[in-house]
Amino acid sequence: MGARIVIVEDDEPLRLILEQNLRKEGLTVEGLSRGDEAEARIEKSLPDILVLDWTLPGISGIDLCRRLRSRPEAISLPIVLLTDLADEDERIAGLAAGADDCLVKPFSTMEFVVRVKNLLRRTNPAVLGHMIKVGDLTLDRASHRVHRQQREVRLGPTEFKLLEFLMRSPGKVYSRSELRASLWGDDATVDERVIDVHIGRLRKGIGFGKADNVIRTVRGAGYALSDY
Structure with a gap:
């Protein structure tokens, strides 16, 4: 991708x-x-x-x-x-x-x-590059792998795509509708609340099962990847 x-x-x-x-x-x-x-x-x-x-x-x-x-x-x-x-x-x-x-x-x-x-x-x-690096997160498009602090992060395909989208503009706040569009285009059949589920899975994956603030929730606005 x-x-x-x-x-x-x-x-x-x-x-x-x-x-x-x-x-x-x-x-x-x-x-x-x-x-x-x-x-x-x-x-x-x-x-x-x-x-x-x-x-x-x-x-x-x-x-x-x-x-x-x-x-x-x-x-x-x-x-x-x-x-x-x-x-x-x-x-x-x-x-x-x-x-x-x-x-x-x-x-x-x-x-x-x-x-x-x-x-x-x-x-x-x-x-155009294969690698995206933000803080201690590294995403490799070619191998479809993510590492954090030199440990491999296990993500599903949707969470991988979501993380890549967030990593392209660290610090930028995206609404649920923008995140939905990045994953499925303008498919109105997909409920925006599904984004919350994938964000939760992504947080669990990059946190190795522990809560952290790498992905911020901005009340009333959406989500953002911390720009470190």
Whole structure:
């Protein structure tokens, strides 16, 4: 499991090809077909990179890019625009709207993957690495193992994914809905209270059966991993 990429493209065959090739690189990918759907999803949880087709139903990619750049929480979100026109003025307009990169269709799938990974490497290199270290906790994505104080921590797959999400932003408080979205996407059938169960299991695992304050409960707000 690696960085989370959201691709918003109404050309389903193209979207599926892009999703498949990014997943081969160990990246977590979510595909959407409408701009308004993407805007609602992003309000709940920011991805590591957003890929937008220029023309989308609901809200166009270029308009969504402009909207996001006006919001403080998304001002630094890496955005890639996909366009059908090779016109230089359109590409310049995309970059002026706040896109970090602009690809003209048809493009090489390999080039797309390389550009996405290069953008990740520039903006958030930690998500491409196998190891994440926070305090005395070390998480290895490649081997799917966690160690604390050089002792291996036994976690289930859901607790592992939850811990990785928390470790990517130590000290940041996440609501139950944000944590649910990180685990299951926007699946409304999953009760937010299930998060409390997984947090409890995660605490027990990284505490080796003993209570500690590595994961803080912030009353009325959610949970956070201590930033030591």
